[in-house]
Amino acid sequence: MADGPGEGAARTASMVACDQNGSAPLIWNPVLNRGTRFSRNERLVKNLLGLIPPAVESLELQAERVMSQLREASKDIDKYTILNDLATANLSLFYKVLVDNLVDLLPIVYTPTVGQGCMEYGRLFRSPLGMYFSGFDDKGRFREMLDNWYSDEVDIIVVTDGGRILGLGDLGTNGMGISVGKISLYVAGAGFHPERALPVTLDCGTDRKEMLEDKFYLGKKVPRLRGDAHMEVVEEFCLAVKEKWPNCLVQFEDFQTERAFAILDRMRDRMLCFNDDIQGTGAVVLSGFINGMRVQKTDLSDARVVFYGAGSSACGVAGMIAKLIETEAKVSSQEAFKAVYLVDSKGLITNTRGDKLAPHKVPFARTDGTPNMTSLVDIIAHVKPHALFGLSGSGPSFDKGVIEEVCKYCARPLIFPLSNPTSKAEITAENAIHWSKGKAIFAAGSPFPEVEYEGKTYKPGQANNVFIFPGVGFGAVNVKATKVTDEMLVAAAKALAKSVFPEELERGQIYPEIQDLRKICVKIAAEVGKCAMEQGVARLDRKPFNMAAHMLSRMWTAGVDDE
């Protein structure tokens, strides 16, 4: 591939450096700025003398300073602001700090703090970190607007319209915080070049009263676009990207469920794209399910799962689990779908409930005479599930009665409160472990601290699509895939499942450690790349001899690839 992320980025960066004012742009360009890391010689050659304090520092020392500033900040939201400021000034340093301290900083740049960052986006705003497209004022101009972005090439875009940010609802343009957070994990996790990674918000209005009344709100204060009017905006954006950057992958993020399915249906065969909430979450939970069933020694043909919540994420996961059961337990699709029970705000979803079901729920409606039930305890008593997944965004809702009921029928049930941020999780790790008397295999969307129970320490897993999207994106882009297929997502889920060691599984740990994200991304990207090649959706001339080495060699690392 002649024009891979690494080579292109270096070329583009040097073009950005050649600004009309000679030396000054270098320290104002976050991709090229190295601050006190510029050597004396570089300062001379690049006309930077006097623009930087005299000391010449290593990247490590610069990072140590940032970490000391972060330690002194008492609130997480202040740390979030410090990191965002750093990202607008010096991306190498930002990523050095983030990658080396991922366990401590993931909860800041991502869930839960990014949730607060989005809620308060207008108040906290200092400088933009991505692109904004107004579905009202900019229509018809999206393609030319992409030319305003400072780099020539872009490999990865995360786009939201802020319709449903985490479990926090419609946040309108404030949703930019989530695009920025996910992009930073594409770079930190998979090694996309930061200059070729673009966070985007489509301003499609908001129905949230708080935003409409907030003087600092940064979007247009009008009601949200719906139906065709909304689709036109998304489609114009997607086609503009495809025209300007044909190899770029677009990740759809946190659209409202009905829009999320409609957009994916419309775009998935026309460009390289996927929906993170439907497919990324599907893959990450599928991986935990595969490992969880192994730990339980449950045969896939016997497995039963209850989903609390039936939106984009729950239906995405349920569909992938049903497909796995169909293919691996060799049962009919109809039988496989019977293994998943979905509960929404009106109770268990059946075809006799008497309401008109949204299209995404229809395949999951019970058609086997299962009684209509609204109490979660009753549903669990009826289903006797091996796994209980929360994707309701409703906050604490798995009480002691629920957990005790699950434990009556399963020796090691999977209890996954997957809703984000932490305040929206269906149960805490502490309650899940205590109420299940240590039996629960626990993983959550947001990080939870370790739990002590009867002299034993339990380490909560993180079942978050962050384990999936960076590797899927990197794998797809680096074999020049034309689309993201279901099979590529299953390959990603299996690679993630395999990355957990047998002794960890033995301890009930079914997800890997977040500090291993880069290594995991290499494995996922390799499997996704191989799958794309096998399916004939990759445009590489030749299959790399060693796909993992191919991926690894293209990953950007701060302090290494910017020397």
Ligand SMILES: NC(=O)C1=CN([C@@H]2O[C@H](COP(=O)(O)OP(=O)(O)OC[C@H]3O[C@@H](n4cnc5c(N)ncnc54)[C@H](O)[C@@H]3O)[C@@H](O)[C@H]2O)C=CC1
């Ligand atoms: N862990 C992860 O990686 C991911 C987590 N999520 C989380 O999943 C949650 C839901 O996202 P979507 O599916 O897109 O949202 P959604 O709003 O479309 O779906 C929520 C579903 O929960 C149901 N629900 C709400 N309150 C309920 C209650 N009290 N009892 C029973 N059902 C109830 C609704 O009827 C709806 O079916 C969010 O909190 C989001 O943060 C989403 C994607 C990835």
Ligand SMILES: CC(=O)C(=O)O
């Ligand atoms: C993690 C994620 O994508 C969500 O909570 O929406």
Ligand SMILES: [Mg+2]
């Ligand atoms: Mg999301």
